[in-house]
Structures are given as C-alpha cells and as structure tokens.
Amino acid sequence: MSSARRFMGLAVAVGLLAQLGACTPLQPWVKPYERERLADPIMSFDPNPVDSAYMEHVFDVRGAARGGNGAAGGGCGCN
Amino acid sequence: MAARRQGGRPLHAAALALVCALYCVASRTDVLPEDRADALATHYSGGGQDINGISLLVRKKVGDHVSISYNHLEDIVSGASIDVRTSGASPYREKRTQDGLNTEILYGKTTYTLGVTHSYEPDYRSNTANFGISQSMFGDLTTVTMTYHRTWNDVFKMLCVLHDPDLNYPCVEKIHDPAFGEKDMDERSYGVGITQILTRNSIISANYEVITDQGWLSNPYREILYASPGSGLGYGLAPEVDPSTRTSNALGVDYKYFLPWRAALDLQFRYFTDTWQIRSETAQIGYSQPWRNWTFDGSVRFYTQTHADFYSDLFSSADQQNFESRNRELSAFNSYTIGAGASYEFKVPHVSWINKSTANFRVDHLIFDYKDFRNALLINPTDGIEAGAEPLYRVQINVMQLFLSVWY
Numbered sequence: 001m002s003s004a005r006r007f008m009g010l011a012v013a014v015g016l017l018a019q020l021g022a023c024t025p026l027q028p029w030v031k032p033y034e035r036e037r038l039a040d041p042i043m044s045f046d047p048n049p050v051d052s053a054y055m056e057h058v059f060d061v062r063g064a065a066r067g068g069n070g071a072a073g074g075g076c077g078c079n
Numbered sequence: 080m081a082a083r084r085q086g087g088r089p090l091h092a093a094a095l096a097l098v099c100a101l102y103c104v105a106s107r108t109d110v111l112p113e114d115r116a117d118a119l120a121t122h123y124s125g126g127g128q129d130i131n132g133i134s135l136l137v138r139k140k141v142g143d144h145v146s147i148s149y150n151h152l153e154d155i156v157s158g159a160s161i162d163v164r165t166s167g168a169s170p171y172r173e174k175r176t177q178d179g180l181n182t183e184i185l186y187g188k189t190t191y192t193l194g195v196t197h198s199y200e201p202d203y204r205s206n207t208a209n210f211g212i213s214q215s216m217f218g219d220l221t222t223v224t225m226t227y228h229r230t231w232n233d234v235f236k237m238l239c240v241l242h243d244p245d246l247n248y249p250c251v252e253k254i255h256d257p258a259f260g261e262k263d264m265d266e267r268s269y270g271v272g273i274t275q276i277l278t279r280n281s282i283i284s285a286n287y288e289v290i291t292d293q294g295w296l297s298n299p300y301r302e303i304l305y306a307s308p309g310s311g312l313g314y315g316l317a318p319e320v321d322p323s324t325r326t327s328n329a330l331g332v333d334y335k336y337f338l339p340w341r342a343a344l345d346l347q348f349r350y351f352t353d354t355w356q357i358r359s360e361t362a363q364i365g366y367s368q369p370w371r372n373w374t375f376d377g378s379v380r381f382y383t384q385t386h387a388d389f390y391s392d393l394f395s396s397a398d399q400q401n402f403e404s405r406n407r408e409l410s411a412f413n414s415y416t417i418g419a420g421a422s423y424e425f426k427v428p429h430v431s432w433i434n435k436s437t438a439n440f441r442v443d444h445l446i447f448d449y450k451d452f453r454n455a456l457l458i459n460p461t462d463g464i465e466a467g468a469e470p471l472y473r474v475q476i477n478v479m480q481l482f483l484s485v486w487y
Contacts, residue, residue: 027218028217028218028219028220029220030220030276030278030279031218032218032219034279035276035279037279037280037337038276038279038280038282038337040337040341040343042337042341042342042343042367042369042374043282043335043337043343045274045282045284045333045335048117048439048482048484049117049136050117050119050134050136050150050482050484051117051119051420051439051441051480051482053134053150054119054121054132054134054152054480055443055478058123058445058478059382061408062408062414062445062447062476063359063382063384063408063412063414064351064353064355064357064359064384064387064408064409065327065329065349065351065357065359065361065382065384066290066327066329066351067268067270067288067289067290067327067329067331067351068286068287068288068329068330068331068349068350068351069286069329069331069333069347069349
C-alpha cells in the first residue's frame with residue numbers, strides 16, 4: 001500500500017472516530033478537578049520549545065529519520 | 080519513484096481537505112500557550128566541526144483569541160567534517176540564519192496555526208509555510224491535531240575565487256558556482272496526531288507524519304569513493320548522485336507518567352521508514368525531578384538505522400549504478416545520546432510584569448557508531464591499509480545549551 005493511501009486511510013479513520021464522539025458524548029473518565037498533576041509543568045511534552053527545537057534539528061541533520069515528533073524548521077547545515 | 084510521488088499528491092490533498100472539513104467546527108473554549116520569551120546560546124563540537132549559535136523565541140497573546148510567536152536563530156559553522164577532509168577541501172566558516180513567525184488562533188475548542196519560516200545560508204535558502212489545526216474533545220481528554228507544511232529550497236554551490244593558504248579558513252571570497260547554477264528542492268509534510276489523557280497520572284501522544292521531497296536531494300560537495308587499484312591511495316572520487324524523490328513515513332509515540340513523589344517519567348519511541356529503504360527506530364527515556372527552586376532532567380536516547388539502497392562506502396567503479404551516495408547520514412549506524420539539564424527558577428526584583436523566570440543549562444553527549452562508513456582518512460596502502468579495509472568511523476559530539484526563560 002502506498003504512503004498516500006495509508007495516510008488517507010488513517011486520516012479518514014481519525015475523522016470518523018471524531019464524528020462518533022460528536023454523536024454520542026462520552027463522559028470524561030478523568031474529571032477536570034483530577035488533572036492537577038497533568039497540569040504540572042514537568043508533565044509538559046515540550047516544556048522548553050527553544051531547546052527541543054535545537055536538539056531536534058541536530059538529530060535530523062545527523063540521521064536519516066525525520067518527522068513524527070512535531071514540526072521542524074528549514075535549513076540544511078549538513079555539509 | 081517519481082511516478083509514485085506524483086500519483087500520491089491528489090490523495091494527500093483529498094485526505095487533508097476531508098479531515099479539515101470534519102474539524103472546522105468549534106465549540107466552547109480552550110487556552111492559548113503562555114506568554115514567554117527564551118534566549119538560548121548553543122555550542123556544538125565534534126567530528127571536526129564547531130557550531131556556535133543563538134536563538135530567540137518570543138510569544139505574546141493579542142487579545143483573547145490570538146497568540147503570535149517570533150523566532151530568530153543564528154548558527155556559525157566552522158571547521159571541516161570528515162567528508163570535507165576526505166575530498167581534500169579546506170576548512171570553512173559559514174553562517175546560517177533563520178526567522179520564523181507563527182500565529183495561533185483560538186476559536187472555541189479549535190486552534191488554528193499559521194506560520195512562515197525563512198532560512199538563509201550562502202549556498203542554501205529555504206522558505207516554509209505551515210498550517211495546523213487542533214481540536215479538543217471528550218471533555219478535553221483528547222486533542223486531535225493535523226499539520227501541513229510546504230518548503231521551497233534553493234541549493235547553490237560555492238566556488239572559492241580568492242584563496243589564502245596561510246589562513247585557518249583559506250577561502251577568502253566565494254561566489255555561486257555558475258556551472259552548478261541553482262537547483263530546486265520542494266518538500267511537503269502531512270501530519271496527524273492525537274494526545275490522550277489516560278489517567279490522572281499519565282498522558283500519551285502519537286503522531287504520524289508523511290514527508291515527500293522532490294528535486295535536488297544530493298549534496299553538491301559530497302563525493303563517493305570508488306576503487307581505483309594502483310592509483311595513489313587506491314581510490315578515486317566522484318560526485319554523489321541521489322534520486323530526485325523521497326517519501327518517508329514516521330510514527331512517534333510519547334508517554335508521560337507522573338510519579339508519586341512529584342517527578343515525571345517520559346518514554347518515547349519512533350519508527351521511521353522511507354522509499355530509499357532506510358528503516359530506523361528511536362527510543363528515549365527521560366526523567367524530571369524538581370527540588371526546591373531547581374528542576375533536574377536526564378535522558379538516554381538510542382537510535383538505529385539501516386542504510387539507503389544506493390549507499391556504499393566504496394563503489395567498484397565511478398558509474399557502478401545510477402544512484403550513488405557515500406553520505407554517512409544514509410549509512411547504517413547506531414547512535415547513543417545521554418543528556419542532563421538543570422533549571423533554576425528565580426524572581427526578577429523590581430520587574431512586576433515578569434511572573435516567572437528560569438535559568439537553564441543542558442548538556443548532551445552523542446556517540447555515533449557507523450556500521451558501513453569507514454574512516455577514509457586512515458587509508459594508507461604503504462602500511463597495508465587498503466581502501467575498504469580501513470577502520471569504521473566513530474564520532475563523539477557534545478552539545479551545550481544555556482538559556483534564560485521569562486513568563487509575563
């Protein structure tokens with residue numbers, strides 16, 4: 001299966017899932033007042049964007065893998 | 080490869096349009112990112128290169144629905160990597176600048192992101208436009224995000240026209256090589272992600288991204304090695320030739336768990352594959368521990384990849400195959416990274432508009448063990464080290480970051 005078909009299939013599946021949620025409202029199993037720990041800054045996925053963007057650029061330039069963990073900036077710096 | 084890529088474009092566009100249509104409905108309210116500013120200084124050292132950089136990121140809300148961020152960064156690269164030294168070229172010094180402007184617009188539970196980025200190097204210019212949309216749902220337990228970015232790159236080759244061999248960086252004046260001209264490279268990225276609160280202590284995020292490139296994907300300076308028995312060191316050099324298209328798929332998962340003594344555990348995994356037959360896995364574990372005004376972080380990262388199908392350390396002849404590369408980033412290797420950081424929170428006296436400020440330091444040590452990229456600088460037939468029999472290349476890199484952050 002081509003990458004484009006796989007991407008489209010996944011996108012449609014996510015979309016349909018969202019529509020299901022819209023039709024049958026689910027009750028959140030973690031209430032807003034139970035999210036104190038999740039709101040702690042140490043639980044942020046990206047607490048320091050300026051630092052993580054730099055390291056992501058270093059890893060992108062030094063290896064072949066890219067993507068799957070957020071947007072990256074332009075430029076090469078790979079000579 | 081080109082036909083496959085061309086054929087994929089309408090499908091990508093249709094999928095993006097469909098999913099956008101599903102999400103362009105908003106309700107209730109969400110929150111924008113905090114106003115903050117970061118000033119970062121970086122130092123990268125290893126593999127014959129030193130890179131010193133600065134980065135500035137400023138984010139500010141405008142009203143209740145819009146947040147604007149601006150990022151400026153500069154890198155100064157100096158030295159000579161093993162590729163440069165193998166090809167016999169001289170050490171060089173070069174500056175890269177990048178500016179980015181991003182806008183987040185909040186409308187109910189939906190956040191739209193629009194941004195542009197411009198990057199400039201003497202031999203590489205890049206412009207990116209990005210669009211994203213994210214929707215919170217299920218009582219804010221779930222956030223679904225879709226992103227698209229398009230990048231236009233112009234590649235040049237520098238030609239040294241004034242040389243002073245007594246200098247550390249012998250090339251005094253460079254121009255764009257007219258024989259090479261200007262080459263184009265376009266990139267498109269399509270991403271979809273979901274963030275899910277699992278329990279009151281844990282949260283998970285998964286992102287899938289397809290990136291397609293088309294155009295000049297080779298490096299104008301990089302050369303391949305081919306066997307040339309009986310001549311000099313026993314090898315010859317020829318320009319690399321990469322395919323003109325590439326499509327990659329990456330799936331990343333990030334899981335965070337809040338530990339009972341107020342600490343956070345972070346587990347990350349990414350699987351990557353592309354049409355150049357490269358496959359890679361990345362695994363990372365991180366730990367954050369606050370203590371009084373300090374927060375300490377540590378992480379260990381493991382990365383492994385297979386080589387591109389047109390990669391070889393030593394080709395049998397200059398024209399062994401259509402596509403040929405000796406780019407070590409396309410070789411098979413393992414990489415290990417260990418990192419540690421400390422952040423200190425302090426009050427800025429007499430500045431009432433600053434709510435919080437931190438001083439941060441982080442150091443990362445990277446090790447690359449190449450499996451089929453050899454250190455050609457060690458080829459020495461008189462000592463019995465023939466081309467293809469020299470030791471494998473191994474490099475260690477240190478990255479240091481010092482930055483200040485303020486929230487206002």
